Structure formats: C-alpha cells, structure tokens
Amino acid sequence: MTPRLTVVGTGYLGATHAACMAELGYDVIGFDVDEAKIAALQAGKVPFYEPELPELLARHVAAGRLSFTTDIQEIAEAGDIHFLCVGTPQRPDGYAADLRYLFDAVDNLAPLLRRPCLVVGKSTVPAGTAARLAERLTASAPAGTAVELAWNPEFLREGFAVADTLHPDRIVVGVRSSRAEQALRSVYAPLISAGVPFLVADFATAELVKVAANSFLATKISFINAMAEICEATGADVVRLAEALALDPRIGGRFLQAGLGFGGGCLPKDIRAFIAWAEELGAGDAVAFLRDVDAINLRRRHRMVELAKEQCDGAFDGKRVGVLGAAFKPNSDDIRDSPALEVADTIRRAGAAVTVYDPEAMPNAAVRYPELSYADSAFAACEGADVVLHLTEWREFRDLDPVALGAVVRRRRIVDGRNALDPERWRAAGWTYRALGRP
Numbered sequence: 186m187t188p189r190l191t192v193v194g195t196g197y198l199g200a201t202h203a204a205c206m207a208e209l210g211y212d213v214i215g216f217d218v219d220e221a222k223i224a225a226l227q228a229g230k231v232p233f234y235e236p237e238l239p240e241l242l243a244r245h246v247a248a249g250r251l252s253f254t255t256d257i258q259e260i261a262e263a264g265d266i267h268f269l270c271v272g273t274p275q276r277p278d279g280y281a282a283d284l285r286y287l288f289d290a291v292d293n294l295a296p297l298l299r300r301p302c303l304v305v306g307k308s309t310v311p312a313g314t315a316a317r318l319a320e321r322l323t324a325s326a327p328a329g330t331a332v333e334l335a336w337n338p339e340f341l342r343e344g345f346a347v348a349d350t351l352h353p354d355r356i357v358v359g360v361r362s363s364r365a366e367q368a369l370r371s372v373y374a375p376l377i378s379a380g381v382p383f384l385v386a387d388f389a390t391a392e393l394v395k396v397a398a399n400s401f402l403a404t405k406i407s408f409i410n411a412m413a414e415i416c417e418a419t420g421a422d423v424v425r426l427a428e429a430l431a432l433d434p435r436i437g438g439r440f441l442q443a444g445l446g447f448g449g450g451c452l453p454k455d456i457r458a459f460i461a462w463a464e465e466l467g468a469g470d471a472v473a474f475l476r477d478v479d480a481i482n483l484r485r486r487h488r489m490v491e492l493a494k495e496q497c498d499g500a501f502d503g504k505r506v507g508v509l510g511a512a513f514k515p516n517s518d519d520i521r522d523s524p525a526l527e528v529a530d531t532i533r534r535a536g537a538a539v540t541v542y543d544p545e546a547m548p549n550a551a552v553r554y555p556e557l558s559y560a561d562s563a564f565a566a567c568e569g570a571d572v573v574l575h576l577t578e579w580r581e582f583r584d585l586d587p588v589a590l591g592a593v594v595r596r597r598r599i600v601d602g603r604n605a606l607d608p609e610r611w612r613a614a615g616w617t618y619r620a621l622g623r624p
C-alpha cells in the first residue's frame with residue numbers, strides 16, 4: 186500500500202520536500218506551527234522565493250494530493266512516514282545548534298501516534314541527535330505503538346531546491362532496522378530506479394555525512410578566498426588562478442568562486458555547530474581548522490568594506506553607496522547571514538547613505554535591516570552614487586549596461602564583490618573597476 190507522508194516544519198526544506206514527494210506520487214500533509222505560513226501554503230502559495238516550487242506546489246494542492254495544516258492531531262492520525270524538517274539554527278548563546286524545535290516536534294507528535302509509523306529526521310544536526318530523539322520518541326509514544334526513527338539528511342541547495350530533490354546526487358539514510366531501511370527504499374524507489382545511489386548507514390554516520398559535506402564546501406570556498414588574500418598581497422588574479430586550478434580534475438572548478446564568501450542559513454551555522462559539538466566530544470582539535478575557515482570567510486566582508494572606503498576617497502561620511510544584492514546568493518530571497526546585507530549595514534553605520542536593490546530579497550531585508558534604504562531597481566539604487574557595490578551575483582546585475590548605469594551615478598566606481606562582472610566591459614565604459622582578489 187502506498188504510504189501516506191507528512192512533513193513537520195514547512196520552511197525552505199519542508200515545503201520543497203512536501204511538494205516533491207507529492208510529485209513522486211504520494212499523498213502528503215505539511216504541518217507547521219506558523220499559521221501564516223500554513224495559510225499561504227494551503228492557498229497554493231509559496232511564502233518565499235524558490236524557482237519552480239510555486240507551480241509544483243500549486244498543482245499538487247489543487248489536485249488534492251498535497252495539503253497543509255496546523256493541526257498536529259491530523260498528521261499524527263494520517264501519516265505512515267513523518268519527515269521532520271524543522272529548523273536547527275545557531276543558538277543565540279554560542280556556536281552550538283539549537284535543537285529545541287526538533288525536540289518540541291517529537292515531544293508534540295509522539296504521544297498522539299496511534300498507528301505503526303516511521304519518523305524520519307531531515308534537519309541538519311550534530312551526530313548523536315538522532316539517538317537522543319529515538320529515545321524520546323519511544324518514551325513518549327503510547328505503549329504498543331510500533332514507532333521508529335530514521336535519519337535522512339538533505340543536500341538540496343536553495344535556488345535549485347526542486348531539481349536537487351527530484352534528481353539528488355545521493356540518498357543517505359541512517360537506520361536501526363531493515364524495516365526502516367525498506368520503508369525508505371520504497372519511498373525513494375522512483376529516484377533509486379532512475380539511478381540515484383542509496384546509501385545505508387548507522388545514525389551517527391548519516392548525520393555526519395551532512396555536516397562533513399557542508400564543512401568541505403565551506404573549506405573549498407575559504408581556500409580560494411585565502412588565495413584571494415594572497416593575490417591581493419602579490420598583485421595576482423584569483424579568478425585566473427581558480428581557472429587554472431579547476432582544470433585539474435582532482436580539484437575541480439565548483440565552489441572555487443572567490444568573492445564575498447559564504448552566508449545563508451546553512452554553511453555558516455553548520456560549521457560552527459560542528460566545531461561546538463566536536464569540542465564537547467573532546468575531538469575539537471580534529472576540526473579546529475574550521476575556525477580558520479570561518480575567520481577567512483568573515484575577513485572577506487571586512488575587506489569589501491575597506492575597498493568600498495578606498496573608492497569613497499577614505500571616508501564614508503556624506504557619501505552615497507548603491508548596493509546591488511541583498512540575498513545571501515542569487516535565485517533566493519533568503520537573507521540569513523547575508524554577506525551583502527552585513528557589508529551594506531556596516532557601511533551605513535560608518536556614515537554613508539546606502540541604498541539597496543535586490544530582485545527578490547528586499548521585503549525580508551527591510552524587516553531585518555530597517556535602517557537601510559531600498560530602491561525598486563538597480564538604476565534607482567545607484568542614482569547619484571559615489572560607488573556601486575555588486576554583492577549578490579543575480580543575472581540581472583551581470584547583464585547591466587555599464588554605459589547606461591554610468592549616466593546615473595555621481596562617479597563611475599564599482600567594487601565587484603562576487604567576481605562576476607566583466608572588468609573589461611566596465612572599464613571600457615569609463616568605470617574604475619575593483620574586485621576582491623584581483624589587481
């Protein structure tokens with residue numbers, strides 16, 4: 186019999202997972218404690234920007250295959266498999282992951298379970314969390330109910346969430362029984378039969394795969410950004426350097442884009458949680474290098490502010506700065522730990538009048554950074570600017586005409602924080618072009 190699925194926590198990950206599971210043919214109910222989010226989703230609307238997701242979600246909601254609720258009893262009664270997709274942000278008091286939402290989710294769901302079911306964690310967690318949740322689940326579920334936990338980390342990227350979910354590089358599951366393994370094999374059968382590798386591990390390994398993958402990606406970005414610092418000291422060009430490195434297939438070219446560094450709701454908090462957890466285990470030395478990875482990453486933001494200041498003739502006071510980009514990366518409206526907004530706000534606090542434009546992230550940015558000014562186009566943000574900062578590499582910015590933009594600024598000066606513009610084109614249009622890691 187086809188299992189009925191539920192998704193607990195319908196943010197970026199959960200809403201995507203719910204819609205994609207409906208696309209694979211399952212009946213899915215999404216549950217969240219955020220009533221506004223659930224109301225939007227139930228109306229077939231995605232309350233954040235993610236390409237491809239709105240059409241997919243609306244289609245399955247309209248077909249009655251996908252629904253959303255704030256009633257936990259409803260999902261407890263309906264679900265054969267419950268996917269936990271709640272947030273695990275950085276704790277306010279340090280580096281560790283805040284696991285309270287996961288514990289709440291399990292504590293609220295478990296006592297209501299009346300039928301045999303599998304609870305599958307997808308959130309990113311320190312190894313050992315699944316074992317703790319399994320204990321809580323068994324302790325709180327009614328006696329005699331066959332309830333089990335499994336772990337199934339998620340590797341999707343924002344901006345490509347639907348494609349990454351429907352065509353993942355691999356599916357990793359942490360299980361304690363062949364029943365759990367078979368249930369997950371069966372759920373993902375359409376992907377497995379399309380050739381997606383299905384890897385089975387213990388809980389701790391499955392949890393660790395996710396954190397290790399993000400640590401590796403963060404390290405690769407910080408490596409090239411460390412090289413950018415060296416390039417700045419020697420007059421070399423990090424973009425040419427990365428091109429040459431990438432031609433070695435052992436290194437590869439992906440995640441070698443030097444610039445303002447990584448932000449978002451995942452890489453920064455995941456490497457910090459990894460450091461905190463390893464230290465707790467007495468294995469802190471093994472991942473001490475991740476402190477450098479974090480520090481290199483944050484230094485790029487300071488360097489960007491310095492370059493902007495140089496282009497403002499050494500003082501921000503009384504200067505106008507046009508900022509292109511607010512999201513932590515293009516094709517997303519996510520501003521969690523956004524390097525662009527941190528740079529923009531630092532410059533504002535230093536005395537400049539800063540105006541930001543982003544194709545999708547301005548509503549989120551305006552809530553978090555109400556003191557910044559916002560404009561409704563790139564041209565409007567740059568009007569009268571002493572310097573333009575390119576901080577999130579949306580296609581719209583890469584396609585900007587430097588001649589036309591040159592007509593609205595006060596001075597033709599641009600700092601490309603993402604190494605994504607063509608320096609020759611901008612210089613030919615009379616701009617002073619500066620970038621991170623390039624002469």
Ligand SMILES: NC(=O)c1ccc[n+]([C@@H]2O[C@H](COP(=O)([O-])OP(=O)(O)OC[C@H]3O[C@@H](n4cnc5c(N)ncnc54)[C@H](O)[C@@H]3O)[C@@H](O)[C@H]2O)c1
Nearest residue numbers: 194196197198217218219271272273286289290308309339
């Ligand atoms: N965003 C990504 O691209 C991505 C990719 C892979 C893994 N992850 C991991 O997935 C998890 C979720 O990330 P996200 O970006 O979707 O976060 P998010 O903040 O967008 O969504 C989390 C959702 O959980 C809900 N929630 C909190 N407590 C709840 C509870 N007790 N019951 C039900 N719902 C509850 C919140 O209201 C929110 O809607 C994190 O662990 C993250 O590291 C995220």
Ligand SMILES: O=c1ccn([C@@H]2O[C@H](COP(=O)(O)OP(=O)(O)O[C@H]3O[C@H](CO)[C@@H](O)[C@H](O)[C@H]3O)[C@@H](O)[C@H]2O)c(=O)[nH]1
Nearest residue numbers: 339340341342343406440441442446447448449451513514
């Ligand atoms: O060469 C690069 C590649 C990325 N970035 C930056 O790195 C950050 C993260 O980018 P990306 O990894 O594409 O975005 P996320 O959506 O945060 O996805 C990461 O985090 C997710 C949540 O854990 C994982 O599921 C994904 O596999 C992992 O790529 C962004 O700020 C990018 O601008 C660079 O600076 N240089």
